[in-house]
Amino acid sequence: MLTIKYIEEKDIARIHHLEKEGFPDPWSMSGIRESLRQTYTILLGAWLSDMLVGYVICYCAADxxxxxxxxxxxSCRRQKTASALLKEIKRICLERQIKTILLDVRKSNLAAIRLYQTSGFTEDGVRKDFYANPAEDAILMSFSFGK
Ligand SMILES: CC(C)(COP(=O)(O)OP(=O)(O)OC[C@H]1O[C@@H](n2cnc3c(N)ncnc32)[C@H](O)[C@@H]1OP(=O)(O)O)[C@@H](O)C(=O)NCCC(=O)NCCS
Known part of the structure; x- marks a missing residue:
């Protein structure tokens, strides 16, 4: 069974491992630690028994x-783990009276774009050459509560 919980410092090495598996430009251990220590960060993990199999990092500012x-x-993809993480992020954001959740995603990342669409995010526009390593346009997406 999947369990969603807040990430702690002891989980950072595993997050770093998942970063390297998931991204061409993985965050460093110190970058993840710094992010975790900020009061405006929500960092949630998804555990299958005692194995951390996914995570989401979200920043909150005002609404x-x-x-x-x-x-x-x-090895754990297409089992609705990311969907469960986004659902929990939305629940926490609603509790904190957040009005809109924003994100950007590489144009070629069709899996992520589809994930966000199935989680209720809609496309707002494109930011040309937003990413480096490799250079690529960003699709800007958002989810608004109460729409
Ligand atoms: C994107 C990512 C987080 C999705 O995680 P996941 O746990 O597999 O996603 P879910 O199982 O919750 O998928 C929900 C829906 O998203 C869509 N989706 C997810 N992966 C997909 C893929 N590879 N191809 C097409 N659609 C996909 C599907 O509609 C899926 O529902 P379905 O399986 O019933 O068809 C995962 O592929 C990943 O870690 N990728 C590398 C890191 C990354 O790109 N992160 C996003 C950066 S913006």
Whole structure:
């Protein structure tokens, strides 16, 4: 059974491992630690028994939130783990009176774009050459509560 809980410092090495599996430009251990220590960060993990198989990093400021990272271990994908993480992020954001959740995603990342669409996010526009390593356009997406 999948359990969603807040990430603690002891989980950072595993998050770093999942970063390397999921992204061409993985965050460093110190970058993840720094993010975790900020009061405006929500960092949730998804556990299958005692194995951390996915995580989401979200920043909150005033009535807006931003999904900074989400990834699931390759062997555990297409089992609704990321969907469960986004559902819990939405629940927490609603509780904190957040009105809108924003994110950006690489144009070629069709799996993530589809995930966000199935979780209720809609496309707001494109930011040209937003990413480096490799260079790519970003699709900007958002979810608004009460729509
Ligand atoms: C994107 C990612 C987080 C999705 O995680 P996941 O746990 O497999 O996603 P879910 O199982 O919750 O998928 C929900 C829906 O999203 C869509 N989806 C997810 N992966 C997909 C894929 N590879 N191809 C097409 N659609 C996909 C499907 O509609 C899916 O529902 P379905 O399985 O019933 O068809 C995962 O592929 C990943 O870690 N990728 C690498 C990191 C990354 O790109 N993160 C996003 C950065 S913006």
């Amino acid at each position: 807006e939130a931003e999904i900074a990272r989400i990834a699931v271990a390759p």
